[in-house]
Amino acid sequence: MKAGPFDPRRVGLGLIMGIAALLLVACGSSASPAASSSASSAASSAASSLAATNAPSSTGTASSGPAAGAPGSVAQITGSGSGEIDKATYDGVIAAAPKADDAMIEANPWAKAIKERGVLRTGGSETGQLFSLLDLETGKVVGFDAGLSQMLAQYILGEPNTELTVTTVDTRETLIQNGSVDGVFATYSITPARAEKIAFAGPYLISGAAIMVRADNTDITSVDDLAGKTVTTQTNSTSLTALQDQVPTATLQPYTNDAECVAALTQGRVDAYVIDQSILISDAIGNDAVKVVGEPFTVDPYGIGVTKDDPSAKEFVNAWLKTIEDDGSWADLWKATIGTVVEGDAPAPPVIGSVPGS
Amino acid sequence: MSSTTRVLFDEPGPRARRQIQVATAVSLLAIAGVIYLAVARFADSGQLAAAKWSIFTTPLVRTFLWEGFVNTMKLTVVSGLIALPLGILFALLRLAHNKIARWLGTAYVEVFRSVPLLLLVLMFVLALPPLGVNLPIFWKICVPIVMCNAAILAEIFRAGVNALPKGQLEASLAIGLTYWQAMRLVIFPQSIRLIVPALVTQLVSLLKDSTLGYAASFPELLRTANVLTARTHTLIQVYIVISLIYVIINLLLSYLARVLERRLNRTRVSSAGREGGAIEDTPVGGVLPMETAPGGAIMR
Amino acid sequence: MEIVLSNWSPLLDGLWITLSIAVLAFVGAMVIGTVVAVMRISPVAPLRAVGLVYVEFFRNIPLLCLLFLVVFGLPDIGVLFNLYNSAVIGMAMFSAAFVCESIRTGINTVQVGQAEAARSIGLTFSQSMRFVILPQALRSMVQPLVNVWIGTLIGSSLASVIGIQDVTAVGQNLNNRYAGGLAVFASIAAIYVVIALLSGGVGGWIERRVTVLR
Numbered sequence: 101m102k103a104g105p106f107d108p109r110r111v112g113l114g115l116i117m118g119i120a121a122l123l124l125v126a127c128g129s130s131a132s133p134a135a136s137s138s139a140s141s142a143a144s145s146a147a148s149s150l151a152a153t154n155a156p157s158s159t160g161t162a163s164s165g166p167a168a169g170a171p172g173s174v175a176q177i178t179g180s181g182s183g184e185i186d187k188a189t190y191d192g193v194i195a196a197a198p199k200a201d202d203a204m205i206e207a208n209p210w211a212k213a214i215k216e217r218g219v220l221r222t223g224g225s226e227t228g229q230l231f232s233l234l235d236l237e238t239g240k241v242v243g244f245d246a247g248l249s250q251m252l253a254q255y256i257l258g259e260p261n262t263e264l265t266v267t268t269v270d271t272r273e274t275l276i277q278n279g280s281v282d283g284v285f286a287t288y289s290i291t292p293a294r295a296e297k298i299a300f301a302g303p304y305l306i307s308g309a310a311i312m313v314r315a316d317n318t319d320i321t322s323v324d325d326l327a328g329k330t331v332t333t334q335t336n337s338t339s340l341t342a343l344q345d346q347v348p349t350a351t352l353q354p355y356t357n358d359a360e361c362v363a364a365l366t367q368g369r370v371d372a373y374v375i376d377q378s379i380l381i382s383d384a385i386g387n388d389a390v391k392v393v394g395e396p397f398t399v400d401p402y403g404i405g406v407t408k409d410d411p412s413a414k415e416f417v418n419a420w421l422k423t424i425e426d427d428g429s430w431a432d433l434w435k436a437t438i439g440t441v442v443e444g445d446a447p448a449p450p451v452i453g454s455v456p457g458s
Numbered sequence: 459m460s461s462t463t464r465v466l467f468d469e470p471g472p473r474a475r476r477q478i479q480v481a482t483a484v485s486l487l488a489i490a491g492v493i494y495l496a497v498a499r500f501a502d503s504g505q506l507a508a509a510k511w512s513i514f515t516t517p518l519v520r521t522f523l524w525e526g527f528v529n530t531m532k533l534t535v536v537s538g539l540i541a542l543p544l545g546i547l548f549a550l551l552r553l554a555h556n557k558i559a560r561w562l563g564t565a566y567v568e569v570f571r572s573v574p575l576l577l578l579v580l581m582f583v584l585a586l587p588p589l590g591v592n593l594p595i596f597w598k599i600c601v602p603i604v605m606c607n608a609a610i611l612a613e614i615f616r617a618g619v620n621a622l623p624k625g626q627l628e629a630s631l632a633i634g635l636t637y638w639q640a641m642r643l644v645i646f647p648q649s650i651r652l653i654v655p656a657l658v659t660q661l662v663s664l665l666k667d668s669t670l671g672y673a674a675s676f677p678e679l680l681r682t683a684n685v686l687t688a689r690t691h692t693l694i695q696v697y698i699v700i701s702l703i704y705v706i707i708n709l710l711l712s713y714l715a716r717v718l719e720r721r722l723n724r725t726r727v728s729s730a731g732r733e734g735g736a737i738e739d740t741p742v743g744g745v746l747p748m749e750t751a752p753g754g755a756i757m758r
Numbered sequence: 759m760e761i762v763l764s765n766w767s768p769l770l771d772g773l774w775i776t777l778s779i780a781v782l783a784f785v786g787a788m789v790i791g792t793v794v795a796v797m798r799i800s801p802v803a804p805l806r807a808v809g810l811v812y813v814e815f816f817r818n819i820p821l822l823c824l825l826f827l828v829v830f831g832l833p834d835i836g837v838l839f840n841l842y843n844s845a846v847i848g849m850a851m852f853s854a855a856f857v858c859e860s861i862r863t864g865i866n867t868v869q870v871g872q873a874e875a876a877r878s879i880g881l882t883f884s885q886s887m888r889f890v891i892l893p894q895a896l897r898s899m900v901q902p903l904v905n906v907w908i909g910t911l912i913g914s915s916l917a918s919v920i921g922i923q924d925v926t927a928v929g930q931n932l933n934n935r936y937a938g939g940l941a942v943f944a945s946i947a948a949i950y951v952v953i954a955l956l957s958g959g960v961g962g963w964i965e966r967r968v969t970v971l972r
Contacts, residue, residue: 227688234517234685266675274587335921353841354921359687360830363694369840383691406953467801467883478801485804572908572954574915579928581947584930587941666820675921680822694831699822708818709797720950 284405295457300419302403308396526682545611570609578602618649773926816855860971864899904961967972
């Protein structure tokens with residue numbers, strides 16, 4: 101047999117060595133922290149989330165009288181901010197956040213386990229405007245939700261050491277239940293149905309969904325005008341269920357992330373985009389083709405998802421939330437993130453445990 | 459042009475030549491017109507603004523995309539290297555004398571050639587974790603790709619074996635080799651040479667399959683692009699650049715396949731063993747170097 | 759299993775959408791593919807170039823990427839299709855490249871002698887094509903075209919990523935709502951396999967019918 105370049109012995113040997121080498125590389129790299137553990141599917145969204153079966157019972161449909169702690173009416177977009185989170189301010193706010201003393205951590209088994217592990221494993225998003233957006237430079241997420249997770253890590257560990265797993269609505273509860281993550285910070289709306297599977301700490305923010313339309317559109321000014329129109333939102337968000345409840349005649353065309361929804365609106369595929377108000381405002385800044393109209397027509401309380409098996413988890417996180425709300429870190433974080441698009445001071449934080457399910 | 463069509467077309471006379479010239483001019487104008495229109499409309503919608511494209515000059519974005527690219531390559535190569543021996547295994551199963559082995563091989567290949575890859579990925583990502591099978595993200599996308607491509611590779615190997623003239627097997631049996639010895643020493647080495655271009659083409663298909671890492675949140679190139687669009691709000695530009703990257707890489711791989719095919723056909727043993735007939739319809743012609751269908755399925 | 763049985767209605771709707779997208783895309787692909795094949799063998803050089811670029815581009819781009827371009831990129835050039843049409847057009851353009859290659863290969867498998875003989879008895883180009891070359895070419899094209907059809911069917915599952923409620927998307931929804939996801943996905947996989955095997959069988963039957971026994 102001719103021993104040419106495709107001699108089977110050489111080919112076989114080469115294949116075996118190649119497979120061995122690459123398996124080593126692959127195993128080595130897939131053991132690295134960044135996004136190595138389980139689960140997510142195509143619908144990874146930052147904004148609010150879909151209730152598994154039943155609609156959330158806490159949707160207040162009043163257009164301008166939301167529950168205590170809500171941000172109130174939609175801020176005017178008159179150039180109050182650029183929507184860009186200033187890294188220096190943000191890092192400063194995180195660094196100034198409190199750290200727990202050892203006694204408190206020793207007393208709480210959940211926190212103790214995290215301290216021993218040395219890292220806080222979080223579930224969240226990488227593509228959420230204002231709440232949890234990946235910073236290409238540092239590889240870490242930046243935003244309100246991200247900031248809260250980093251503050252909690254700092255509280256327990258002394259530094260903001262977090263390990264993010266990208267989650268979606270399908271995988272959030274599973275990841276908490278099987279212990280892959282310690283807490284989910286993902287504009288996670290508190291509903292009694294979800295509270296049966298996992299525990300919610302908070303609420304830490306009450307938000308609402310608003311409507312974005314093209315700049316030249318004059319017929320849509322409130323949620324009722326959406327009847328019979330084509331509306332987009334992010335897949336698996338609470339806005340989706342809210343729309344199905346409040347305007348059943350609207351045709352829904354969900355997309356997987358914010359940029360796609362805005363593109364669909366500006367390109368004329370849909371007439372309106374409905375999602376959390378702060379996200380809409382951050383999109384509208386600098387984009388003359390769209391505008392935000394009307395008042396928030398839903399009430400979305402966001403909470404931190406933790407395990408239900410260990411009641412000390414919820415206890416600890418609620419205590420920590422109270423601490424940062426009292427010493428002003430919560431307000432500072434709000435100002436540094438959501439405050440870049442919404443005028444005025446930070447609202448009063450919602451009362452912990454005030455929402456059914458929390 | 460193939461020899462058939464060359465024969466059919468007469469050498470164009472003066473009138474035909476003029477017609478061809480006119481047609482050439484008209485089509486050139488039409489094509490230029492369409493391209494100009496498309497670009498103009500694109501510019502009108504503001505997508506050609508320098509600001510939107512300048513993000514690609516920042517080293518940040520380039521590094522980010524490069525990492526996505528590296529992940530795609532890693533996924534492709536690892537899946538390919540695992541699928542290859544598996545494909546050989548299933549091909550051997552299908553070629554075995556044992557009925558059960560043949561049935562197993564056929565069942566696997568027929569099922570996994572017909573299942574959409576996306577479905578398998580979704581199964582691994584959504585349906586299996588609650589049952590306890592929770593692989594790291596890389597393997598969540600790698601294993602489904604391997605499963606599907608092993609089936610297709612098995613078919614390619616089998617086609618390679620079947621493309622050899624039957625005389626080879628008969629002769630090896632006649633000189634006293636057992637079936638498996640004949641396979642190992644005579645048939646496989648020759649068929650590997652036949653199918654190497656098809657294997658490289660299958661690699662192209664594998665690379666295209668890697669985009670389904672999108673569904674598994676594996677940070678391969680398409681997924682990286684998605685994160686980038688969320689970060690920079692430049693949806694179209696990012697997708698255009700990514701598409702170009704994919705097309706160029708695949709073009710290079712296809713070119714490699716063609717070069718390999720030409721090289722191998724030059725150095726291979728002459729047509730001593732081939733049955734008669736025109737070049738076009740030897741059994742070898744059946745093992746096509748190019749992808750004959752989306753997904754690479756050949757010779758059902 | 760009960761999930762599948764009690765939800766057979768949405769599954770059937772999804773299946774209808776899958777099949778309709780695949781069939782429409784395949785028919786479109788045949789039409790476009792034939793046109794491109796003609797362009798590739800035409801004596802007009804620009805048309806040949808366009809055909810070549812078309813085939814090389816659409817064979818080498820991942821289908822998912824193509825669908826994104828069609829859904830989000832085309833509207834900026836002024837061409838806006840709704841999601842269903844975008845999926846059909848995207849898949850049709852994608853498969854057309856493979857149809858074109860199958861046609862060219864099919865024509866190449868016809869022996870040169872046939873073309874020579876046709877010319878020598880005085881048939882013109884179109885007559886030789888119609889009566890001699892194409893009938894023989896079509897016989898050897900059946901196999902690759904069936905493969906293209908199956909590829910189109912399988913590729914249509916990607917339409918679920920851009921939001922169309924085909925059978926894969928329905929499976930995802932069912933998995934979201936109920937627990938036993940594996941059974942749902944396995945049933946949907948079985949549906950695809952059955953349709954693909956049936957298509958393969960029909961293709962084989964067609965091929966046997968048109969084979970000229972020598």
